[in-house]
Amino acid sequence: MENLTEVLQLFLSIDNFIAIALGVVIGVTVGSIPGLTATMAVALALPFTFSMQPVAAILLLVGIYKGGMYGGSITAILIRTPGSPASACTLLDGYPMAQQGNAKKALKAALFSSVIADFISNIALIFFAAYLAKIALNFGAPEFFWLICFSLTIIISLASGSMVKGLLAALLGILLSLVGLDSVFGSQRLTFGNYNLMDSISFIPLLIGLFAIPEIIEFYRKKVIPHIKAKASGVGMTLAELKRCMKSIVRGSLIGVIIGAIPGTGATAAAFISYSDARRRSPNKANFGKGEVEGVAAAEAGNNGVAGATLIPLLSLGIPGDVITAIILGAFMVHGLTPGPIMFQENLSLIYALFLGIMFSSLILLVVGNAAIKYFSLIADIPKSILFPIVLMFCVYGAYAVNNMTFDIWLMLAFGVVGYLFNRTGIPAAPFLIGFILGPMFEDNLRRSLLISNGDMSIFVRGPITWFFIAITFGSIAFAVFRFFKDRNTKLNADKLTNET
Amino acid sequence: MSSSDLSNVKRIKDTLDVITGIVLLVVSLVLALYLVPNYIGEPSILQNPMMSPRWLPNIVSWLILAFSILLIIQGIIVPSDTENDERKIVKGPYRRFVIMLIALFVYVLFFESLGAILTGILATVLLFLAHPVRVWWAYGFAIAFPVGVTLLFVNVMNVPLPLMPF
Numbered sequence: 001m002e003n004l005t006e007v008l009q010l011f012l013s014i015d016n017f018i019a020i021a022l023g024v025v026i027g028v029t030v031g032s033i034p035g036l037t038a039t040m041a042v043a044l045a046l047p048f049t050f051s052m053q054p055v056a057a058i059l060l061l062v063g064i065y066k067g068g069m070y071g072g073s074i075t076a077i078l079i080r081t082p083g084s085p086a087s088a089c090t091l092l093d094g095y096p097m098a099q100q101g102n103a104k105k106a107l108k109a110a111l112f113s114s115v116i117a118d119f120i121s122n123i124a125l126i127f128f129a130a131y132l133a134k135i136a137l138n139f140g141a142p143e144f145f146w147l148i149c150f151s152l153t154i155i156i157s158l159a160s161g162s163m164v165k166g167l168l169a170a171l172l173g174i175l176l177s178l179v180g181l182d183s184v185f186g187s188q189r190l191t192f193g194n195y196n197l198m199d200s201i202s203f204i205p206l207l208i209g210l211f212a213i214p215e216i217i218e219f220y221r222k223k224v225i226p227h228i229k230a231k232a233s234g235v236g237m238t239l240a241e242l243k244r245c246m247k248s249i250v251r252g253s254l255i256g257v258i259i260g261a262i263p264g265t266g267a268t269a270a271a272f273i274s275y276s277d278a279r280r281r282s283p284n285k286a287n288f289g290k291g292e293v294e295g296v297a298a299a300e301a302g303n304n305g306v307a308g309a310t311l312i313p314l315l316s317l318g319i320p321g322d323v324i325t326a327i328i329l330g331a332f333m334v335h336g337l338t339p340g341p342i343m344f345q346e347n348l349s350l351i352y353a354l355f356l357g358i359m360f361s362s363l364i365l366l367v368v369g370n371a372a373i374k375y376f377s378l379i380a381d382i383p384k385s386i387l388f389p390i391v392l393m394f395c396v397y398g399a400y401a402v403n404n405m406t407f408d409i410w411l412m413l414a415f416g417v418v419g420y421l422f423n424r425t426g427i428p429a430a431p432f433l434i435g436f437i438l439g440p441m442f443e444d445n446l447r448r449s450l451l452i453s454n455g456d457m458s459i460f461v462r463g464p465i466t467w468f469f470i471a472i473t474f475g476s477i478a479f480a481v482f483r484f485f486k487d488r489n490t491k492l493n494a495d496k497l498t499n500e501t
Numbered sequence: 502m503s504s505s506d507l508s509n510v511k512r513i514k515d516t517l518d519v520i521t522g523i524v525l526l527v528v529s530l531v532l533a534l535y536l537v538p539n540y541i542g543e544p545s546i547l548q549n550p551m552m553s554p555r556w557l558p559n560i561v562s563w564l565i566l567a568f569s570i571l572l573i574i575q576g577i578i579v580p581s582d583t584e585n586d587e588r589k590i591v592k593g594p595y596r597r598f599v600i601m602l603i604a605l606f607v608y609v610l611f612f613e614s615l616g617a618i619l620t621g622i623l624a625t626v627l628l629f630l631a632h633p634v635r636v637w638w639a640y641g642f643a644i645a646f647p648v649g650v651t652l653l654f655v656n657v658m659n660v661p662l663p664l665m666p667f
Contacts, residue, residue, distance in 0.1 A: 050659075050660055051659040051660065162518075162575065164568055164572050164575055167564075168565060168569065174557070184554070185542075187554050188542055192540060217601070220632075221590065222590050222592065223590075223591040223592065385628075386629070390642070392628065393624070393650060396608045397621075397650060397651070397654055400662065401654060401660040404661060404662075409609050413609065424517075427521070446551065446557075447551075450549050455548055455549040487579075494580075
């Protein structure tokens with residue numbers, strides 16, 4: 001009872017409601033603008049949360065995340081340009097529907113399935129996070145060491161594109177995370193005598209540099225693409241249509257939950273799996289790809305089902321599942337909190353206040369999403385030549401605000417160039433960021449294990465939990481190697497076929 | 502270029518991967534052989550070599566070296582998907598890019614001396630001119646946004662920013 005009062009006291013604050021509403025609005029707005037991503041918005045919003053209460057700060061970022069997931073579908077449906085990679089699947093049926101004059105129906109289908117999937121995902125988060133955290137209380141340093149190894153390998157093995165590049169990105173991230181004073185001996189590591197680097201590389205300039213600046217550089221480097229006008233016309237979705245899509249929405253949501261709970265898989269995979277599952281089971285399968293409302297609903301359910309589930313490994317184990325949860329982990333740290341099983345013991349009220357806020361965000365998404373269909377499609381009409389200078393201003397202000405130092409602006413620009421080079425060379429930025437976050441945890445748990453065991457290496461194979469994590473770590477490496485050779489053979493065969501032709 | 506040179510280039514399936522691999526190979530060699538031994542201090546007595554501040558950077562450097570070699574090999578033997586290659590962009594005029602660079606330097610060099618508002622206005626106007634924005638009223642945003650956002654940071658969010666040069 002005492003806990004409940006504390007939870008309600010923490011949650012029932014006007015700041016929290018404003019933060020959720022504002023977060024969802026920002027997320028939907030940014031998500032509906034092609035070129036601006038939810039990741040970029042979460043990174044840019046992080047400096048604004050410094051002076052906020054932890055619950056309101058996290059809810060603002062979660063709101064942006066959820067709003068961004070739905071916002072991406074607006075432009076996918078209206079102008080065939082997904083606002084986020086995960087919305088790419090939505091356009092398969094959404095855009096043909098818009099061409100047939102049913103844009104409003106497609107947008108409503110996307111909204112309702114997003115909200116239902118988000119709700120189911122939140123329920124999964126509430127049930128599984130606490131359960132997983134309870135199990136994780138039995139973990140010591142060696143178990144966490146292997147858990148981090150597994151997280152690193154699974155993120156790399158499931159990352160899109162080249163596995164070698166994913167590994168290189170993660171290694172570069174780990175290397176950069178080690179810059180600064182060594183936590184055990186206090187010796188300087190790659191600081192080159194620069195006192196600004198002694199306290200390690202600042203997370204926020206790195207984040208903004210890596211995810212916002214490359215988009216800006218690219219925009220001014222690239223040839224101008226003609227602007228397409230967006231228009232949401234036609235009639236909305238009927239209750240009968242929603243009922244018809246319900247099975248696909250629920251199945252898609254569950255697919256999203258399962259995929260989201262595994263670090264590294266992401267919303268794009270969930271959306272495509274959910275879509276293909278719905279197509280396989282639907283009596284209207286012939287209409288899929290030609291403007292089938294069930295296709296839009298399934299894709300969006302898979303996409304949004306991931307949102308709550310990605311928070312499961314973050315809150316219960318302290319392991320970020322994707323880039324946005326990595327940024328949210330940074331926000332926790334800025335506010336002096338460390339997600340993981342200990343947080344469930346020490347800050348249980350805060351966690352349940354967060355859960356309430358996350359549930360409430362689904363409702364806000366429904367309200368904001370409805371308005372978005374009418375008005376937010378107009379946002380996609382704002383020229384990027386006006387938007388990007390303003391985004392750059394937010395980047396600079398945000399980077400400077402961390403430590404009130406121009407050095408951080410330099411750092412942000414340097415990482416911006418790194419991010420741009422990553423884009424140009426096809427090196428993924430997500431494993432780099434995950435490596436940067438998990439690197440210190442990896443080293444810390446390794447050293448703690450060695451200290452506990454007085455240097456005895458057998459501590460790393462001390463029991464069933466470590467054996468389990470060792471098995472799944474090597475399993476994910478084996479999967480990555482298998483995928484590497486499979487991709488290589490596919491490409492070689494395709495090349496051979498082209499040459500023969 | 503002689504015919505043998507041309508056939509060598511043809512033999513490489515993804516030139517960009519090979520170049521990236523070579524750059525990373527050089528970086529990893531500099532790291533492993535020069536930066537880690539010279540710029541990471543190590544205590545004289547260690548309970549276990551794995552406790553050393555140099556241990557993880559060393560391992561990571563050698564792993565980068567190994568994977569950069571793998572990337573070079575991948576670039577030589579695995580062809581790139583030329584049609585769906587997201588790495589390639591159609592470049593626009595250089596003038597626009599140069600103005601953007603100037604705007605970035607305005608932020609870095611004058612942020613503390615001129616203050617957030619003036620540098621914000623200057624850089625935003627430069628970026629509007631770079632593309633260029635031809636709607637005159639849009640330039641009002643170039644003034645309104647830096648003023649509004651700076652005041653939001655300073656007065657509402659309590660995040661201190663240098664306001665003005667005086």
